[in-house]
Amino acid sequence: MKQSKHVVLLHAYSRRNSGDGLLVDLSVALLREALxxxxxVSIVAxxxxxxxxYEDxxxxxxxxxxxxxxxxxxAAACARWRTRSVTQLRARLHDADLIVGVGGGYLRARTGAEALKLELGHMLQMRAARASGKPVVYLPQSIGPTCAGSSASSSVFGARLKGLLGAYSTVFVRDDRSLSLLASTGCAVRAPDLAVLEFERRHEAVLAKAAQRSSSVRHVAMVLREAPSWDAAKRMHYARSVQRLAELLCGQCRLSFAxxxxxxxxxxxxxxxxxxxxxxLPGLKQLLADDTPDVVVSVRLHGALESxxxxxxxxxLSYERKGFGAYGDLHIDDWVANAASFDPDAVVQRIFxxxxIPSFWHAAxxxxxxxxxxxxxxxxxxxxAAQPD
Structure with missing residues (x-):
């Protein structure tokens, strides 16, 4: 008699992006809490x-x-040939009681090149999951955009992605635009980001730790990244605003980068x-442990949530819808701004x-x-979903 459940966790990326590593850890923890x-847990990464x-x-x-x-x-994927990696994936799926998509924002494509990567990467895993006949649940996602080339190709590509998701048991989505996109499928359920769920689970310890710290802002850390594939005007505004924000912060406190x-x-x-x-520069996790700032300004969502x-x-400073969804779920909407159009002076005024700091934690x-x-x-x-018929 089978003593424990076997889950295949799809779409893991890399721990070299600590936000993606965090999402894998939180996904595995949630699975073990539930089951x-x-x-x-077999992880496909x-x-x-x-x-x-992790063992598998x-x-x-x-x-x-x-x-x-x-x-x-x-090339093999385009020809629908069965490679060793596909055979290995299908074997894991065959043995699974449940297939789960890791939380995140990987089901998107702004350009034709990104659409091809999505098709040959994540959607290959999605098709294998559907073909397995096993129950499939996706943890909180941001779905789209699915703009790839012409409007006609975009429509076909988006319909194919929605068709795959609509065949699954449940797809949890972490923002309202994703919910609207999948409304016709009947599979989508609104839920917070995994790190927001973890804040709820840990909130007593987090708030106790925060209460031990000063409410003065003497040290700010910035977590920056290159601008996404915006148009030139937005990229220029982002570059200038980031530089201006760093200058303003340097004038008022100690500034670190992570x-x-x-x-x-x-x-x-x-x-x-x-x-x-x-x-x-240190990783954010290292900085938080060894030289804890009073406030973090992060362009990466999970840099903000990990803080x-x-x-x-x-x-x-959010460059995608997921940031506004997560901060809305935490009731701290006045601590998020569009990275493509933010006002550095307004950010500094909010922080100082x-x-x-007390109002931040009260709202959260x-x-x-x-x-x-x-x-x-x-x-x-x-x-x-993990129960047998």
Whole structure:
């Protein structure tokens, strides 16, 4: 008789992006909360070597390879040939009681090139999950945009993505635009980001830790990244505003910089070097532990949320809808702004207001009942889905 459940966790990326690593850890923890500590979790990752602490991690087809091996995998995927990685994936799915998509914002494509990567990477995993006939639940996602090339191709591509998601048991989404996009499928349920759910679970410890710290702002840390694929005007505004914000902060407090991601095509250290910051910078997790700032300003959402989990208020310069969704769920909407159009002076005024830090934590504690209800719903959904017919 089977003693424990087996779950396959799809779409993991890399721990070299600490936000993506955090989402994998929170996904596994939620699965074990729902299904028991003995739950076997097989992880399908783009960078499997970056998750050595987990017992069963396999390379994602196409995404888990580099160089000529990736080209060969991509060619095989286009031809629908069964490679070793696809065979390995299907074997894991065949043995699973439940298939789960890790929380995040990876189901998107702004350009034709991004659409091709999505098709040959994540959507390959999605098709395999659907073909397995096993129950599939996706943890809180941001879905889209699905703009790829012409409006006609965009419509076809978006319909194909929605068709895959609509075949699953439940897709939890972490923002209202994603909910609207999937409204016709009947599979979508609104829920907070996994890190917001974790704040609810840990809130007593987080708030106790925050209460031990000063309410004065003498040290601010910035977590920056290169601007996404915006138009030239938005990229220029972002660059100038980031520089202006750093200058303003330097005039009022000690300023540090931290790195959140060093992954493939997502290297924050390279962006800092482009700004003329040549020093080796600490990772955010290290900075939070060893030189804790009073406030963090983060362009990366999970840099902001990881700071909050550490008991440090965070202002988020959001470059995607997910940031506004998460901060709305936490009731701290006045601590988030659009990275493409933000006002540096307004950010500084918000951070240095006399009651800034106490009011931040008071607001964050105010929405816990709704977050707790969402966590309960996700846990119950996972339990139902993992039960045999």
């Amino acid at each position: 028991g500590e003995r739950t076997q 783009a960078d499997p070597a970056s998750f050595p602490e 991690v396999i390379a994602a087809p196409v995404m888990g390879y580099a160089g000529s091996a990736r080209i060969a995998e991509a 790195v959140q991601s060093t992954g493939r095509g997502n290297d924050d250290a390279a962006y800092y070097r482009s700004l003329g910051i040549e020093a080796t 909050i989990l550490h008991g440090v208020p965070a202002f988020h 207001r006399d009651d800034a 504690a105010g929405g816990l009942d709704a977050v707790r209800a969402s966590r309960t719903r996700i846990v119950e959904t996972l339990r139902r």
